[in-house]
Amino acid sequence: MSCILCDCEIDQENDSVEHVIPQAIGGLLKVKSLLCKGCNGWTGQEWDSTLCDQLNWFSLMFQVVRDRGAVPSMPISTLSGEELLLLNDGSMTMRRPIFEKQPLEDSKTRIHIVARDKLEAKRMLTGASRKYRIDVDETLRNASTSTHYLQSPVMVNLPFGGPRTGRSIVKTALVYAAMQGVDATLCGQARRYLLQGDRHPDAATATPPFTRLDTITGGGDGDVPPFDYYYTKDPLTERPSVVLHSVCISSRGSEGQLLAYVEYFGCHRCLVLLADDYAGPEVHAGYLIDPRTGDALQADFKLGIGKAEVRSLFQREYDEIEGRTAAYNSVMEVAIAGSFDRERERLVEQAWQALGKSGIKEGELLTEVHIAQLSRELAERLTPFLLAHGHLASRAGSEIQSGASPPSAGVPGHTPD
Numbered sequence: 467m468s469c470i471l472c473d474c475e476i477d478q479e480n481d482s483v484e485h486v487i488p489q490a491i492g493g494l495l496k497v498k499s500l501l502c503k504g505c506n507g508w509t510g511q512e513w514d515s516t517l518c519d520q521l522n523w524f525s526l527m528f529q530v531v532r533d534r535g536a537v538p539s540m541p542i543s544t545l546s547g548e549e550l551l552l553l554n555d556g557s558m559t560m561r562r563p564i565f566e567k568q569p570l571e572d573s574k575t576r577i578h579i580v581a582r583d584k585l586e587a588k589r590m591l592t593g594a595s596r597k598y599r600i601d602v603d604e605t606l607r608n609a610s611t612s613t614h615y616l617q618s619p620v621m622v623n624l625p626f627g628g629p630r631t632g633r634s635i636v637k638t639a640l641v642y643a644a645m646q647g648v649d650a651t652l653c654g655q656a657r658r659y660l661l662q663g664d665r666h667p668d669a670a671t672a673t674p675p676f677t678r679l680d681t682i683t684g685g686g687d688g689d690v691p692p693f694d695y696y697y698t699k700d701p702l703t704e705r706p707s708v709v710l711h712s713v714c715i716s717s718r719g720s721e722g723q724l725l726a727y728v729e730y731f732g733c734h735r736c737l738v739l740l741a742d743d744y745a746g747p748e749v750h751a752g753y754l755i756d757p758r759t760g761d762a763l764q765a766d767f768k769l770g771i772g773k774a775e776v777r778s779l780f781q782r783e784y785d786e787i788e789g790r791t792a793a794y795n796s797v798m799e800v801a802i803a804g805s806f807d808r809e810r811e812r813l814v815e816q817a818w819q820a821l822g823k824s825g826i827k828e829g830e831l832l833t834e835v836h837i838a839q840l841s842r843e844l845a846e847r848l849t850p851f852l853l854a855h856g857h858l859a860s861r862a863g864s865e866i867q868s869g870a871s872p873p874s875a876g877v878p879g880h881t882p883d
Contacts, residue, residue, distance in 0.1 A: 469502040470640060470650035471509070471660060482506040485533075486642050487711050488634070490518035491730065492530030492757025497645045513634035517730075520626050524731040526552050527801040528709055531760040546618035551582075556808050558616075565590060584609075615854030626734055633660055636693055639726035639738040642713045646751045653724065653740040655692035690780045693728075696737035697789025698779065701727045701767045706754070708732075709800055710763055714752035717744050719770030724749070727769060731757070733790075733797040737769075739776055806855065813851060817843035 467476045474480070480502045487493025488510075501509075518525070525537045537554045541561055544550070549561040564580035577594055581587035587609060591602045640656045650657065701714065712729045724744035729735045754763035771779075778784060820843045822828075826836055 467499050469505055470500050470644050471505045471637075471657075472502060474502050474504075476500075476502055480504070484641055486645065486713060486753065487638055487730075487755070488514040488518050489533045490514070490535075490537075491521050491525050491711070492528075492532060492755065492760070493711065494531070494533060494755060494760050495753055497641065500641055500644050500650075509633070509637060513630045513637060516628065516630035517634040520624075520628075520631060521730060521734070523552070523622055523624055524797075524801070525757075526554060527556065527805065528731065528758050529554070529556060530757040542620050542622055544616055544618040545621050548616070548618065550620075556805055563590060565594075615850060617854070632691055632693065635728050635736050636660055636691075636738055638713055639693075639715065639728055639740060642751075642753065643715045643724070643726065643740055643749070646715060646749055647747075648715070648724070648740075648749055649746055652744060652746050655742055656738065656740045659692050692739040692780070693736050694780050694782075695786055695790065696727065696735050696779065697786040697793060698784055701769055702754075703766045703768055706756075706763045706765055708756045708763070709758065709797055710754050711757055712752060712754040712765075712767075714767045714769070715740065716750045716767070716769045717746075717748050718750050718768075720776075721773045723771075723773060723776065725769045725771060725776070727752075727767065731797055732800075733793040735793065737771070737776070737779060739780070742773070809851060810848070813847040814844065817847055 468474065469476055476499050481499055482501055482503045483496050483498050484501045484506050485493045486495045486497060522538065522540050523542075526540060530537060539551045539553045542550050542552050542558070550558045551561050552558055559582045560580070563582055563586055564578070566578040568576040568578065570576055575598060577598060577600070579587060579590050579594075581590055584606065588602065588606060591600055591605055594600055595602055636656050636659055640650060640653055640660065643653060644650045702712070709732045710729065711731065712727065714727045715724065716726075717724045722743050723739060724741040724746070726738040726740055727736070728738060752765070752767050754765055755761065756763055817840060821836065821840050824836075824839060826832070832840070
């Protein structure tokens with residue numbers, strides 16, 4: 467078996483396990499003996515990592531299930547300029563801790579610390595205690611914890627595109643095709659495009675020996691990469707009512723082409739031309755997954771796009787803004803609703819925990835006194851949350867009416883990297 471990228475012979479020493487959809491965004495389907503270790507590791511670092519960085523906000527908001535590691539936090543800002551970190555549990559915290567010193571009389575100094583958690587507070591106090599007389603343990607016991615809701619909407623920039631992201635998309639399609647028994651050497655458009663991408667400082671001697679990205683303008687047919695956004699129609703004939711990733715390949719009804727459809731988080735949808743003149747056996751296969759749960763999904767699909775239509779798509783002769791906007795809006799609604807539900811459930815759990823501290827035991831019937839206490843605990847926690855949510859919804863609506871526009875996406879393979 468040869469590597470589908472560099473054509474080296476794969477053996478026990480250089481075999482690798484490749485995720486068809488990158489595991490960093492919730493891809494769980496894996497395959498062996500298609501990519502050598504060098505190509506797997508290198509393209510993962512150079513291509514997949516760029517795509518996953520661009521999709522990190524979605525991974526955080528949907529709390530994707532991964533084979534390994536947590537989704538990294540990412541910096542975000544509010545319209546009022548507050549700088550925050552979005553964490554992998556969907557919550558937010560300060561982007562940086564606060565450490566302030568105020569000189570007082572008699573050569574004393576007041577230290578003011580605002581940390582993001584107790585561990586960070588302890589580290590900061592321990593560091594300060596080397597210069598100032600501070601009882602770290604006593605100070606931590608007297609420290610208070612506070613939370614607050616945002617008074618200004620979050621501003622998020624969600625770019626998607628560039629040559630490395632584009633190559634990750636095409637690689638996913640090629641790997642899945644090879645997994646279905648397609649001879650990768652028959653996928654001429656995809657292979658030519660992938661074998662033209664590299665930013666390695668020693669590109670001529672790199673493995674695989676690709677040319678530098680900055681020396682090319684495209685790939686596939688002339689300067690047009692063999693893929694682009696695809697919102698003209700929905701290939702999924704019965705779309706599941708969940709946010710999903712998918713990769714589908716088909717040679718049916720496409721005038722001799724082998725086409726692929728790749729979708730991430732339900733809103734980034736791309737058509738890939740694997741081969742313009744496919745000479746292999748008929749193939750029609752798809753893989754769909756809910757990245758929030760890791761569950762595989764079932765849905766039929768239909769590509770069946772002729773050569774003239776594919777060429778028109780890649781040359782941007784179709785206006786896909788309306789379809790793209792509709793796809794983004796539907797996914798954003800799910801993300802916002804999920805964030806709302808998680809916070810509400812967290813607050814309800816806190817209320818029950820507070821009730822438990824009053825002495826009630828698990829399985830014990832609630833008395834009128836218990837119910838009254840639970841109602842107070844719920845009101846104390848939920849009222850600020852609901853008021854803040856209503857304020858932000860109203861504020862966001864005002865921003866849109868006053869001329870602010872939602873973030874726009876780049877075009878894969880065409881925008882600057």
